[in-house]
Amino acid sequence: MRSEGIRAIWAVLTVVGVILLFWYAASVPMNIKGVLTEFERAGQQVDPPKAVDRRDMSEFELVIDNPYAIDETWEQDRPRLPAPHQVAEELWETTVEKKITSKRSLIYHSWVTLSATMLGFAIGTGLGILLAVGIVHSRVMDLSVMPWAIVSQTIPIIALAPMIIVVLYSIGIQGIIPKAVISAYLSFFPVVVGMVKGLRSPDAMQLDLLRTYSASSSQGFWKLRLPASMPYLFTSLKIGIAASLVGAIVGELPTGAVAGLGARLLAGSYYGQTVQIWSALFAAAILAACLVGLLGMVERSVLKRMGMAQ
């Protein structure tokens, strides 16, 4: 068991190592032209010396001709592709070293996005479960709701989000709600699909057994269908919460919001602050991983308590 754990850690570290190596390697050609331009401006000897001549040259050639510039490709202020340690430094500075109340704190921005995510996730999950219960119990709902639920997910959210925000703004709703609505829009679907499958998971024999007890359909729901759907629900929730986070971030983009991870991404791209963009991206990824991991822990403990996990 222990050696297996160590092997798993090695496997993860190896993959991370390969990614980091590739990333550093990619940073060099990505940033070389910008570095050489800076050197030229500073009056340093560059080969070839004129920007016009460098423009059409391959990046790899430039790297080979100017090997002394390689170090600088990892240290630019506004690189095309920031090096991993630059992103890590930015993450450190904007999380640990900044006060949480600061407008530059990623914790603050993450919290803004997280609150919309959680609200949207709660709405989406509640809606998803309600729809699933309806679909399972009513043939009419099965035929009428399910196709629309599927169609709803074929519309690109990036196209829909501005409309949702504009429509809600025109009836006086703004702030966290529009973001939560977009977030819910993305997260209800996996919950519907998973819960419909879960609520239908009891087989004919189990349903027959309840019939022999003359059980009512609400008894069937609470005693059989709902507990049987729990493993399906948790799988859906894990997909749903990641979708919720994406929804909340997307919801921050079209409004030009001043706070939130989406706002950080947008501001970063306005001002060419690539390091800021990448650190916001990583913050979002770390946040998503934490949320999914947290749900995984809840899942394990609930299923264990229910006796469904060994």
Place this chain on the structure above:
Amino acid sequence: MTNGKAVIEANGLNLTFQTNDGPIHALRDVRLSINKGEFVSFIGPSGCGKTTFLRCIAALEAPTGGTLTVNGMTPDEARQNRAYGYVFQAAGLYPWRTIAKNIKLPLEIMGYSAKEQEDRVRNVLELVDLEGFGGKFPWQLSGGMQQRASIARALAFDADILLMDEPFGALDEIVRDHLNEQLLALWARTEKTIGFVTHSIPEAVYLSTKIVVMSPRPGRITDVIDSPLPKERPLDIRDTPEFIEVAHRVREGLRAGHSDEE
């Protein structure tokens, strides 16, 4: 052995399923009367309607013709009066409930008090030799023990009739012998009327006071054998001439049913 009172009576019972390939005669003209306290086995090849007949008694299927009464009532009324407990081919225990909680399931649905539930669970666990396993989850028990728990669940609410649809079909022969022995002991203690579907000739002969031989297409009864074996049945009764003779007659009945067909 019986007091001559019929608890299940079928007369000219017909059941036709409408399918895309035309009607299927699952049961045709079934006439049978089962007395209180009898152990009746239904045996025949698949498609002979043995399970369908059991499901008709349980009101899980609706006959398309003829009459069927259970305790003098329609099967639907009988079910509402908790006339029978049903044991399926698979134990079908809820994985999220302990064995005791699984046995409580019908009691909760039928609205027994918490105290009553506890007492009954204790009684039936003892009846199927599962004392001390109430707190275990189903996956912690062997297949045979799970099936015993499902029998306990069917016994928990005092139904007079126990309907069993190939309950030991998925178990190996050694476990099966053991459970058959236990089932006979249980039957002797509780004096239930048992309807038992099987496709094993030795099982049917060993357990039953009455063996109903059925045959397919259309599903019908070809022979009803009242067993001459005594009520006390050790496992080695299966080597006696009487046992072999009954088994022989069952086999003949099954063969006759088949030759009708080809």
